[in-house]
Amino acid sequence: MENRSPVKYLYHLAKLIRQKHAIDILDVWDKQDLKLPQDPSDFVDDHTFQTACLIALEQANDPALGITFGQSITITHFGPLGAAMMSCACFEDAINLIFEYADVFVPFGVTQSQQKSGAKISALIPEISDAYTEFHALAFVTGAAQSFNELLGFVPKDIKAELPCSPLSEEEQALLPISLAFNKTQACFYIPKEVLALSLPRHDEVSKSQFVEVCQKIKKGLGQEEAxxxxxxxxxxxxxxxxxxxxxxxxxxxxxxxxxxxxxxxxxxxxxxxxxxxxxxxxxxxxxxxxxxxxxxxxxxxxxxxxxxxxxxxxxxxxxxxxxxxxxx
Incomplete structure (x- = not known):
């Protein structure tokens, strides 16, 4: 079955580029006969999503756009998934929900592997171009750090991240309050066990169950039970x-x-x-x-x-x- 991505991320990217570079990406997409759903809550196939993203990145020509995009993504962009995560008992429970519903609410795949010291969370970014990989890697790391802060109220200093790109400038690194390693093979996080066990301040099991039920309905409606x-x-x-x-x-x-x-x-x-x-x-x-x-x-x-x-x-x-x-x- 063909994978689908939330079109709202493309509209959000177009809005950022218009604000930062005064370029109307919506008009560019239209001129290149790239038709997107008018409803921001709708979805597009992965090929359309990747094509639209490549066109936008080429027009903006901004190496730091991934950081800007990641910083602008809040946990509310995940819709009912974000609300369910906020209602979890601990940080690990919230992370596990991401893996269960990433194919519906996140614009790229994620995977995790358990390690003795904790967990490794990796972004599955298609190798379409260097610009595409770097944009999504920076967006993943920056956006995840933003979500960690919203879930816990702070970003734990023990969290480390790796990026498949060259070192950032001092000004850019200052925007990411975590330990960074560059020129790696993938974008990923290393989260210690102690951090995974941290309690979340807005824990509400009833609310979590209700929002998870909504996530399940959306996933079922999209036919996203992936082979x-x-x-x-x-x-x-x-x-x-x-x-x-x-x-x-x-x-x-x-x-x-x-x-x-x-x-x-x-x-x-x-x-x-x-x-x-x-x-x-x-x-x-x-x-x-x-x-x-x-x-x-x-x-x-x-x-x-x-x-x-x-x-x-x-x-x-x-x-x-x-x-x-x-x-x-």
């Missing part, structure tokens, strides 16, 4: 090299045997999913990078370039070089 194969594809987007099924099963908090069984029910296996993902990633690299064909083959996990050529031609009916030349022309 396991789609969840795996989202996770693979976040890896530089492909994990074994055993490694991936740990991320999904299950066993490799159970994972194989559940995929079999969808008439798929892990090898097929990886093969499809390699080809999709290859198309992105051929179209949006300057890597050579040999480098694309290596980056997408093929043992050699001839193997890459054979797999690509079998899938798409043309060679990787022909595809790249066609897109560039």
């Amino acid at each position: 396991l194969s789609n969840q795996i594809i989202k996770l693979l987007d976040n890896y530089d090299s492909y994990p074994s099924i055993e490694q991936l099963s740990q991320t999904l908090n299950t066993s490799a045997r159970t994972l194989r069984y559940r995929l079999k029910k969808e008439a798929l296996n892990y090898r097929e999913i990886v093969s499809q993902h390699r080809l999709r990633r290859a198309n992105d690299l051929l179209q949006h990078s300057t890597l050579s064909i040999d480098q694309v083959a290596e980056k997408t996990g093929y043992k050699d370039t001839p193997s890459f050529y054979r797999a690509y031609k079998k899938a798409f009916g043309c060679t990787p070089a022909a595809f790249r030349n066609d897109r560039r022309s």
